[in-house]
Amino acid sequence: MKIGVPKALLNFYYGPFWETFFEELGMEVVLSEDTNKEIIDAGVRESVPEICVPIKIFIGHVLNLLEKDVDYVFIPRMVSINEGEIFCPKFMGLPDMIRHGLEGLEDKVLTCHIKSESDDISDYSNYLSIGNTLGISKEKIKKAAKVAGEHWKKFRNYNKNGYTALESYNLVYGKGKLKGRNNRKKGIKIGLLGYVYNVYDSFVNMDILNKLKELNVEFITFDMIDEDELRNNIDDMDKVLFWTFSNKLLGAGYKFFRDMEVDGVIHITAFGCGPDSFLGKLLEIESDETQIPFMTLRIDEHTGENHLQTRIEAFVDMLKRKKLKAI
Amino acid sequence: MVKAYVGIDVGSVSTNIVALDENYEVLFNYYARTNGQPLDAIKAGLEKLKKELGNNINISGVGTTGSGRQLAGVMVGADVIKNEITAHAVATTHYVPDVRTIFEIGGQDSKIILIKDQMVIDFAMNTVCAAGTGSFLDHQAERLGVPIEKFGELALTSTNDVRIAGRCTVFAESDMIAKQQYGFSKADIIKGLCKALVRNYINNLGRGKKLEPPFVFQGGVAANVGIKAAFEEEVGHEVIVPKYHNVMGAIGVALLAKEEVEKKKGRTNFRGFNSLQTDFVPSSFICTGCSNNCEVIKVEMNGTPIAMWGDRCGMWKEKVKRAI
Ligand code: SF4
Ligand code: SF4
Numbered sequence: 001m002k003i004g005v006p007k008a009l010l011n012f013y014y015g016p017f018w019e020t021f022f023e024e025l026g027m028e029v030v031l032s033e034d035t036n037k038e039i040i041d042a043g044v045r046e047s048v049p050e051i052c053v054p055i056k057i058f059i060g061h062v063l064n065l066l067e068k069d070v071d072y073v074f075i076p077r078m079v080s081i082n083e084g085e086i087f088c089p090k091f092m093g094l095p096d097m098i099r100h101g102l103e104g105l106e107d108k109v110l111t112c113h114i115k116s117e118s119d120d121i122s123d124y125s126n127y128l129s130i131g132n133t134l135g136i137s138k139e140k141i142k143k144a145a146k147v148a149g150e151h152w153k154k155f156r157n158y159n160k161n162g163y164t165a166l167e168s169y170n171l172v173y174g175k176g177k178l179k180g181r182n183n184r185k186k187g188i189k190i191g192l193l194g195y196v197y198n199v200y201d202s203f204v205n206m207d208i209l210n211k212l213k214e215l216n217v218e219f220i221t222f223d224m225i226d227e228d229e230l231r232n233n234i235d236d237m238d239k240v241l242f243w244t245f246s247n248k249l250l251g252a253g254y255k256f257f258r259d260m261e262v263d264g265v266i267h268i269t270a271f272g273c274g275p276d277s278f279l280g281k282l283l284e285i286e287s288d289e290t291q292i293p294f295m296t297l298r299i300d301e302h303t304g305e306n307h308l309q310t311r312i313e314a315f316v317d318m319l320k321r322k323k324l325k326a327i
Numbered sequence: 328m329v330k331a332y333v334g335i336d337v338g339s340v341s342t343n344i345v346a347l348d349e350n351y352e353v354l355f356n357y358y359a360r361t362n363g364q365p366l367d368a369i370k371a372g373l374e375k376l377k378k379e380l381g382n383n384i385n386i387s388g389v390g391t392t393g394s395g396r397q398l399a400g401v402m403v404g405a406d407v408i409k410n411e412i413t414a415h416a417v418a419t420t421h422y423v424p425d426v427r428t429i430f431e432i433g434g435q436d437s438k439i440i441l442i443k444d445q446m447v448i449d450f451a452m453n454t455v456c457a458a459g460t461g462s463f464l465d466h467q468a469e470r471l472g473v474p475i476e477k478f479g480e481l482a483l484t485s486t487n488d489v490r491i492a493g494r495c496t497v498f499a500e501s502d503m504i505a506k507q508q509y510g511f512s513k514a515d516i517i518k519g520l521c522k523a524l525v526r527n528y529i530n531n532l533g534r535g536k537k538l539e540p541p542f543v544f545q546g547g548v549a550a551n552v553g554i555k556a557a558f559e560e561e562v563g564h565e566v567i568v569p570k571y572h573n574v575m576g577a578i579g580v581a582l583l584a585k586e587e588v589e590k591k592k593g594r595t596n597f598r599g600f601n602s603l604q605t606d607f608v609p610s611s612f613i614c615t616g617c618s619n620n621c622e623v624i625k626v627e628m629n630g631t632p633i634a635m636w637g638d639r640c641g642m643w644k645e646k647v648k649r650a651i
Contacts, residue, residue: 036617036619037619037620264446291444293444295448307450314416314447314450317409317413318413318416318445318446318447319446324586
């Protein structure tokens, strides 16, 4: 049986888990292609105009999988991975939205509720409904979830050791090579804030990671930081945000600003994102207080026409000049 | 012989060249229409520079900016090739160090740049709608039979407030004719037009942005005192127009070239005035390598490709690099 896994949204965080899980169950895993213009166009065409860009792109990936003749498309309902917090509501409604909003998917959405106390989502009870749908025994689900969980932890360890999620993904599959750590350059360093699907989808963000490398800029993302450390940085707030990944970004942001370990902070946000309107404001305030420059990059569906690259260049140019003058 | 740093700003409408001396004084300042021939425009400007100052200066650094910056950079052997946002921001912060908001209106495009602590924090550009640019004014000046140079002064003599609905050039024009028929004077109408342009500009580019003083107004249109006054009225604050307002991009990149060369201890890549004789041929094609269908630009020198850009994947850029 062919299970389609969209290479979008949280797949940049949980992909290694889900892929391994289905492989362990003896399924053929079919990934959607990397985001490209056709995928975006199809997603935009098939979604309601008001929804945020990452969801539109996700829909494009689902359609891409349909073309690949998969039996099911895997769309988990992400509910919570931290007590008292939830995922952005769009994640929670995603399976329904796809099932009822797109033609040809009524019987093809393979879903499950994911609820957990921590980022580790390997508790097999999350996946029992999948066993029911596919007619697979509890024992097998249990075992697959365990193997997948271990695989995912390896991936996260690379990630937390300073590799990007993309590099970590390759490393955990034995591709790509380890780099010599401690190659700290004298150049500038940026805190790059954004949800994994905004930071790691090189098509929508005009390849910002490579652009930064080209400009000789070191960067750090939230997923490179330990979950507990992210949490510690927002502990002193009277009230945190409702959404877990937004809180992770906030924790990372506060760390970047307060530890003074970066020269500037860039927030990549997507057009139409609700949670980021809160987050962006909080970061802005922190930038004012710490005097560390802050810039927002907004991703929209008309990639290529926007000035993402120029924005980054201009920001980095000025950071470099600032540093040069300070010496 | 004094050391000079040259900045070249090649836009779709105009090509500007400046030369600065060691103390940032502007020695040479050239502003000409590009007319779709960027190479010719650069050549003409550099010829003029050579003729006027060639014997007294030693070109110690060159930078290029504007939409034609890559091409220009290859042609002259630039030390820095920078986007126009950086270039403008560098020049403006040189003259007005604490600037927060830059209004830039050129012949066919306009932009707004927000600065904080000398850092670009946001900007917006408008390249599609003429209603917020110089060509809008040119056009209306012609209609009213007022030379564009007189436009601004005339606006200042008006004592009436006429609101011209100027969402786009077409509406503005019909509204203007109507207001003329009501018997408003030319001065009143021109003042109304200036305000309409500024309103358009702010609506287009400033929307959702917090505009803070000091304000600096630059670009070709900044010479127009009527528009400057309209900006001041709109933002309720003084607006500064720098002396070299129409060549700020070129000045910025000249400053950057100076910094770059100093960082490398004095070696410039400038290919010399003779490089103008070399035959450069730019062309473009649509790559069908994948579904991105990038428009790739290629420049050939004496028949061999020496630079390519516009490819999202960098495959063509790499190819040329390896070939050289
Ligand atoms: S967090 Fe923002 S970008 Fe992500 S799904 Fe929710 S609204 Fe969309
Ligand atoms: S240049 Fe690269 S990204 Fe662009 S169409 Fe060709 S192969 Fe695709």
